[in-house]
Amino acid sequence: MERKTEPNQEIKIFPGRLPSEKTVETFLNKIAVLKSVVSVTLSGVSTHYERRINVSGTSIPLKIQVTWIYLEIEEINDDRMREVKDVCQEVFPYGFETKIGIFRPTGKTLTSESGRSFARIDFVE
Secondary structure, eight states: OOOOOOOOOOOOOOHSSSOHHHHHHHHHHHHHHHHTEEEEEEEEEEEEEEEEEEEEEEEEEEEEEEEEEEESSSOHHHHHHHHHHHHHHHHHHHEEEEEEESSSOSSOOOGGTOOOEEEEEEEOO
């Protein structure tokens, strides 16, 4: 019998304003150097144009206006939460909210119904 592993928890970040692609790029580069970040999922509305951002030396297409950011973390504790909040305070000086949980779908879903688009960046190879 195959044993299912529990998914890692995530930190959901909701910036107080819609961040520009430069702000998203800055945030991702600062988050990329933190230990224990497994992946980042950007959520937002599709745009009719593509911009490119540079994350850790890699050019990544950005086809959405980012509204939420989900950080998948190996283990969330007070120190890791403080590191994430410090980055958020630096990059989003206009404010932000955070919430801890499992936000990605763990089973089949109809994502097209919501009209939301996602971009996932994995930091673990």
